[in-house]
Amino acid sequence: MMYQNLHTHSTYCDGKDSLEEMIVYAMEHGFDSIGFSGHSYMHFSPKSTMTIAGTESYKSEVRELASKYADRIKVYCGLELELNSEVDLDGYDYIIGAYHYFKLGNEYVGFDRKAAEVQHVIDTRFGGDFLEYAKEYYANIVKLGEIGVVDIVGHFDLLVKNCDALASLDCSLPAYRRYALEAAEELSHTVGIFEVNTGAIARGYRRTPYPDPFIIKALKTFGSRLILSSDCHDKHNLACGFEESIELIKSCGFKEIWRLEDGQFVPQPI
Ligand SMILES: [Zn+2]
Numbered sequence: 001m002m003y004q005n006l007h008t009h010s011t012y013c014d015g016k017d018s019l020e021e022m023i024v025y026a027m028e029h030g031f032d033s034i035g036f037s038g039h040s041y042m043h044f045s046p047k048s049t050m051t052i053a054g055t056e057s058y059k060s061e062v063r064e065l066a067s068k069y070a071d072r073i074k075v076y077c078g079l080e081l082e083l084n085s086e087v088d089l090d091g092y093d094y095i096i097g098a099y100h101y102f103k104l105g106n107e108y109v110g111f112d113r114k115a116a117e118v119q120h121v122i123d124t125r126f127g128g129d130f131l132e133y134a135k136e137y138y139a140n141i142v143k144l145g146e147i148g149v150v151d152i153v154g155h156f157d158l159l160v161k162n163c164d165a166l167a168s169l170d171c172s173l174p175a176y177r178r179y180a181l182e183a184a185e186e187l188s189h190t191v192g193i194f195e196v197n198t199g200a201i202a203r204g205y206r207r208t209p210y211p212d213p214f215i216i217k218a219l220k221t222f223g224s225r226l227i228l229s230s231d232c233h234d235k236h237n238l239a240c241g242f243e244e245s246i247e248l249i250k251s252c253g254f255k256e257i258w259r260l261e262d263g264q265f266v267p268q269p270i
């Protein structure tokens with residue numbers, strides 16, 4: 001099976017490798033296509049996002065490399081769009097919608113962080129109540145569907161990235177599951193495609209991809225489509241956890257994953 005990965009980061013944002021290094025590595029490791037998804041500029045997170053000028057260079061370099069390697073691999077230009085970042089959305093083949101920062105009043109509070117920092121956010125902003133934190137998260141992530149241009153829901157349950165290390169992030173709580181499934185059902189109607197994202201496995205946070213298997217199973221019943229990605233920040237992790245994730249996706253009832261091919265998402269049997 002030839003792989004595709006639409007969620008990848010380069011030195012234009014917080015990735016380790018250049019666009020070209022990623023493309024060459026992908027060609028040599030079983031990929032027939034790759035899409036880049038640089039982080040949209042966020043004034044509240046300048047270190048991990050593309051600059052405004054850098055975004056224009058990124059788009060043109062992706063297009064130049066796509067034509068340079070056109071006879072060997074398909075290269076797509078995408079964007080990982082933060083919910084609250086207001087950027088120009090022209091010139092992309094696809095957009096992954098993502099949510100990494102609560103907007104609380106005029107403050108942006110990140111939760112894509114290490115366990116102690118996430119616990120600090122829960123303690124100081126949500127009175128120590130995991131369910132209040134989860135309620136805020138899922139009430140906002142559905143707004144990705146209101147933007148109108150988002151093709152793929154990125155790492156749907158990022159809020160529990162540290163669930164293996166933090167007992168307070170208890171994903172078995174019925175109220176937690178209700179918040180998650182209500183949001184998943186709404187986004188199934190408004191966006192329709194979710195990624196199964198292995199990024200936290202590569203970075204040692206989780207043993208399973210996003211989203212949790214109970215959510216993947218529900219996505220099947222909601223009629224959602226899945227893509228497989230690794231949220232790659234280091235070319236060596238381009239296919240991290242892909243084989244195991246395909247088995248997991250199958251065990252949740254899916255018989256195919258979806259791929260981008262010349263502007264259309266098409267099914268690929270698994
Ligand atoms: Zn992300």
Ligand SMILES: [Zn+2]
Nearest residue numbers: 007009080231
């Ligand atoms: Zn990402």
